[in-house]
Amino acid sequence: KNTMKKFIFVIVTVVIICVLGVSLAGCNRATPTQKLLSNSRAWTSDVTDETLVYDVIYKSATKDQVKGTMTVNVKSYDKEKVEIGNWSLDNAVGYVATTELVMDNGDVKKTTAFFTTTIQVKYAECTQTIGGVTGGYTAEYKNEKCYYTTTDGSDKGQGEIKVGDFSESPYIDNAILYQVARCLPDSVSSFTFDVPDVTLGEAQSVTMSATRSSTTGIKGADEAQTEYVCYFVYISLNRTFPGSGESLKCAVASTPYPSADTPKINNLIVQITEGDTLYTLKSATYAE
Numbered sequence: 001k002n003t004m005k006k007f008i009f010v011i012v013t014v015v016i017i018c019v020l021g022v023s024l025a026g027c028n029r030a031t032p033t034q035k036l037l038s039n040s041r042a043w044t045s046d047v048t049d050e051t052l053v054y055d056v057i058y059k060s061a062t063k064d065q066v067k068g069t070m071t072v073n074v075k076s077y078d079k080e081k082v083e084i085g086n087w088s089l090d091n092a093v094g095y096v097a098t099t100e101l102v103m104d105n106g107d108v109k110k111t112t113a114f115f116t117t118t119i120q121v122k123y124a125e126c127t128q129t130i131g132g133v134t135g136g137y138t139a140e141y142k143n144e145k146c147y148y149t150t151t152d153g154s155d156k157g158q159g160e161i162k163v164g165d166f167s168e169s170p171y172i173d174n175a176i177l178y179q180v181a182r183c184l185p186d187s188v189s190s191f192t193f194d195v196p197d198v199t200l201g202e203a204q205s206v207t208m209s210a211t212r213s214s215t216t217g218i219k220g221a222d223e224a225q226t227e228y229v230c231y232f233v234y235i236s237l238n239r240t241f242p243g244s245g246e247s248l249k250c251a252v253a254s255t256p257y258p259s260a261d262t263p264k265i266n267n268l269i270v271q272i273t274e275g276d277t278l279y280t281l282k283s284a285t286y287a288e
Helices: 002-014 024-029 032-039 177-181
Strands: 018-020 049-058 066-084 087-103 108-116 121-130 133-142 145-152 155-162 172-176 190-197 202-219 227-237 248-253 263-265 269-274 277-286
Touching (some): 049 087, 087 121, 172 190, 177 227, 177 248, 177 269
Antiparallel strands (some): 049 066, 049 277, 108 121, 121 133, 133 145, 145 155, 190 202, 202 227, 227 248, 269 277
């Protein structure tokens, strides 16, 4: 049980990087970072509804091995009402990304977030049950702050973290980091973001870098073991104490899915490495 708590803590912390956005209102005065992210976002169609399923394995081939499944859905909204928990937004233009992790030992985690077409997060929430203990967080971004609540069993907390004006200092939430990795433009090798950490009540600095100049063949977890030509995106904390730790690594397909002739899903993440945990793409589906 202690081992799994450590495992989930890794997921909660590493996925401290998982939703990003840019406000439409600030688009005209956005800095190059925000403009580049918006212009190179993976979802350029007016209608987006993609579902990605990953096989998950923690500590492969050891006595602590645990398997599971992660399902990721990204759906677009065009002047529609978005509702996530108790939060809602009318006439929303952007995307809702939902990630659900289900492990064979019964532990589960679900995150949901809304971010705009210019990649600015407006709201994110997480719910989880680990070892029979429920917890999670909510985070609303407004007035240049992240207003958050946290739960851990019977313990509850709340606070605010200053994030500044997104058009001047881009930030990411702990709900859809990997979706942001799909938005890195070809022309830039790295970006640095602030990431509000609700467990610490402060922002962390995170750098995301891509290595497009070199590629590697990565096999999927589907029955045919489809091989994808991928480049890597690395995500690391910028801190000297207690250390930045091991970078997260995403293998991103170099060509659209299912093919260049029918590009339904762009910048498809084929594999994610989070320390001892490996996520490998099993299926990718889309609806229009």
